[in-house]
Amino acid sequence: MFFNGIRPKAEKCCGCEGCREICPKSAIKSTEDTDGFIIPEVNLDLCVECGLCEKVCPMSNADKITSSTEGTAYAAVNKNGTELSQSSSGGVFSLIADYVLNKGGFISGAAFDSTLNLCHIVTNHSDDMQNLRGSKYLQSRMENTYTDIKSILNTGKLVYFVGTGCQVAGLKLFLRKDYENLITSDILCHGVPPQSVFNEMIKAVESKYNGKIKKYSFRDKSVWGWSCSSSSSNIEIRSKLKYLGNEPLQQAYFNAFIKADNYRESCYVCPYAQSRRAGDITLGDFWGVEKYIPIKDIRKGVSAILVNTPKGHQLINKIKNNLNLFPASIRDIEHINRTLVEPTPRPAERELFFKKFKENPEMTLMTYYKPSMKRDFVYALKSNSVTAKMIILVKKVLKK
Ligand SMILES: Cc1cc2nc3c(=O)[nH]c(=O)nc-3n(C[C@H](O)[C@H](O)[C@H](O)COP(=O)(O)OP(=O)(O)OC[C@H]3O[C@@H](n4cnc5c(N)ncnc54)[C@H](O)[C@@H]3O)c2cc1C
Incomplete structure (x- = not known):
């Protein structure tokens, strides 16, 4: 059974x-x-x-959902600077969402509620875009999203759904038939930690500062730009909002995520971690893009996108005037984005993470994932970004 x-x-x-x-x-x-x-x-x-x-x-x-061939790859950058700054990569999600909202359609994606629980929402309000933008590095709850989307699709309205490969596949399998009015984007995803780990980190930060976190960003580009984006939050302390950038616990959470020590077991055997994808358009970061494509300014972010279906191609045609679009090769994207080739290997430390974390979350994060210049440097080298390497160098010099 x-x-x-x-x-x-x-x-x-x-x-x-x-x-x-x-x-x-x-x-x-x-x-x-x-x-x-x-x-x-x-x-x-x-x-x-x-x-x-x-x-x-x-x-x-998975074999019923993934495309039969590889999609067409591009590097892409949203021409709207505000949307680009608020997005994690090149802001392609926002452009597709704007298009769908303007057509009277609905968007579904991951958004934090007021208590920082991550859940998929379905909305036709452009005000919700602020909450939808940006990567959240934990698993989003689906709750009744698939059922809600099915009801809207049956009215003939356009729906744009964004999620991890397994969430896109989950929706398509739940619907059990093709809907012409459904557009999907899967994100390049190397794995998800549970909400509970994120909650414990938030609890520790709130108790350290005796405040309440009101807003959280995993990829804040405002200080060091896209390739060195870092986690930040706005915390309310005695009725005043304070910006917490480079907070060690927040950075440690990110380090644990990048090390892949706290993902779902299914992420390490993910059938969607491959170049044949689940969505009409795949969205990711184009790490190392400067090695392959001469884009003038990459400081605010560049998306790697794969256009996997005829519907995806039609959509890109509709929004291309608002995008800087450059033909690319999947082989160049997968050079760093290994999730296009295989699932993230299961680290031996995974057992230890959950054992230690349950005993003492703060101590675990600060002992094993403490932010360090060396870790930043390895990350910068991995991301292969010249800007990142230069920033690390400057940080190092300034610290001396
Ligand atoms: C857990 C996770 C792992 C990722 N791993 C990689 C990777 O290995 N390589 C890579 O190139 N890119 C990865 N990404 C994707 C990347 O960070 C951007 O989300 C993507 O490129 C879209 O960026 P954007 O600028 O177009 O739009 P953004 O505005 O940044 O788009 C955010 C979109 O992603 C959705 N989203 C955010 N968080 C989640 C979540 N937890 N679950 C489901 N949907 C979510 C939102 O609903 C929104 O639609 C990952 C994202 C997540 C959430």
């Missing part, structure tokens, strides 16, 4: 919640596993073994 007892094995479930949403008997509920990841649990008394849960599972049906 698909559930192998009442829960699927950890590496067999990506936490998209599609099985819970589709179950005609409401026999499945979302629970948390011991590491804090969302995992479905079936009530065997209610289950009628109809098999729908298995049919909509992205981990079991």
